[in-house]
Amino acid sequence: MTPPAAPGPAVAEVPGLGGGDVAERYGRALMGTYGVPQRVLVRGEGAWVWDAQGRRYLDLLAGIAVNALGHAHPVLTAAVTAQLATLGHVSNFFATGPQVALAERLLELLGAPDGSRVFLCSSGTEANEGAFKMARRTGRPTVLALEGGFHGRTMGALAMTAKQAIREPFEPLPGGVVHLPFGDADALAAALAGDAGAAVAALVVEPVQGEAGVRPLPPGYLATARELTAAAGALLVVDEVQTGVGRTGRWFAGARPDGRVDADVVTLAKGLGGGLPVGAVVGLGEGPGALLGAGQHGTTFGGNPVCAAAALAVLHVLERDGLVGRAASMGARWRADLAGVDDPTGLLAGVRGEGLLLALGLARPEAPAVARAALEAGFVVNAVAPDAVRLAPPLVLTDEQADSFTAALPGVLAAAAREGTS
Ligand SMILES: *Cc1c(COP(=O)(O)O)cnc(C)c1O
Numbered sequence: 105m106t107p108p109a110a111p112g113p114a115v116a117e118v119p120g121l122g123g124g125d126v127a128e129r130y131g132r133a134l135m136g137t138y139g140v141p142q143r144v145l146v147r148g149e150g151a152w153v154w155d156a157q158g159r160r161y162l163d164l165l166a167g168i169a170v171n172a173l174g175h176a177h178p179v180l181t182a183a184v185t186a187q188l189a190t191l192g193h194v195s196n197f198f199a200t201g202p203q204v205a206l207a208e209r210l211l212e213l214l215g216a217p218d219g220s221r222v223f224l225c226s227s228g229t230e231a232n233e234g235a236f237k238m239a240r241r242t243g244r245p246t247v248l249a250l251e252g253g254f255h256g257r258t259m260g261a262l263a264m265t266a267k268q269a270i271r272e273p274f275e276p277l278p279g280g281v282v283h284l285p286f287g288d289a290d291a292l293a294a295a296l297a298g299d300a301g302a303a304v305a306a307l308v309v310e311p312v313q314g315e316a317g318v319r320p321l322p323p324g325y326l327a328t329a330r331e332l333t334a335a336a337g338a339l340l341v342v343d344e345v346q347t348g349v350g351r352t353g354r355w356f357a358g359a360r361p362d363g364r365v366d367a368d369v370v371t372l373a374k375g376l377g378g379g380l381p382v383g384a385v386v387g388l389g390e391g392p393g394a395l396l397g398a399g400q401h402g403t404t405f406g407g408n409p410v411c412a413a414a415a416l417a418v419l420h421v422l423e424r425d426g427l428v429g430r431a432a433s434m435g436a437r438w439r440a441d442l443a444g445v446d447d448p449t450g451l452l453a454g455v456r457g458e459g460l461l462l463a464l465g466l467a468r469p470e471a472p473a474v475a476r477a478a479l480e481a482g483f484v485v486n487a488v489a490p491d492a493v494r495l496a497p498p499l500v501l502t503d504e505q506a507d508s509f510t511a512a513l514p515g516v517l518a519a520a521a522r523e524g525t526s
Contacts, residue, residue, distance in 0.1 A: 148175025229256025
């Protein structure tokens, strides 16, 4: 067990940075939106985090597919620290080097055609709000999205999100959004045909539905969606907020085999900033980027040089260390190993997902019990659905670390099954 690092003199001066009896104070100071926190965490390094009692956990969630480089990565830390000590924030009345370099790098990685443009923001929901506004700017009223889809919690992104339980308390939401059955190409063709199709501004899809329990679109669906939206004159918006930036073993899960993302709009966030809040809306080609012109959109923090420096550091290390290819090979091996574990409880029903975005499918709705048992055993995982446990570890996870979870899984499942029957 490594003790928490002692705070430096400047840190010791700022009240509250030291920790203390946080668990007790949390519920009196924070809104109850996230329920009761599982642990108070004080420190991280690589794929490890430590709680306030000094106990170490293997972080197989990475802040929900965010900490691609794990915790306290030296290159990310140095890039952010240097940028903050040089120029931390300016308004968008001014340009900065990191902001422009990040936009250029994203266009390069997406294989973006000439005329493509980037809008930088601070979160996934904000990126999807930008895409929603682009859809409105086409002058067409309808936006298509998929059942099971998750696009964020602000009103526009929530309107595109299908889950009734999180929508209903906030209705009326922005109108015109129609949810189609997941992965059903015939339903999509019908929605994009004739007069109804001529009213469609955009289709928004996740290549792998993350919050629905790690559900990849059926093979061929995205290519069909590309053809159908193009024929109907509608935008294809690919929400890569969770799947993008290497998570699934490719730079972008919706990319074609040649690496190019064939869409009109791509939204990014989560892993892009490696833990700093960075999102992006990318308009691919001449048309989409021009939909948001001068004065039509904006955000104070978007493209903030510290956040842009963080994203540049993430992209650099992913490339330098070959972590995207590694997510593919390691994910495939780990997935097979996990699917093969000895499980007398019969709880494990399969393992799905791509790269290092995986879910343990369960035969019974006992994911919360599995997540609790995993935490007791020293692993951070997430009950993403009643019958699915999500694994979205840092892309720097080592083979030994992955194997340690595989080895622990039978015991975790057994403990969860005992909880279920007691
Ligand atoms: C998490 C997520 C969002 C929302 O991102 P926030 O940063 O939480 O606003 C949107 N789309 C997808 C696919 C996501 O996984």
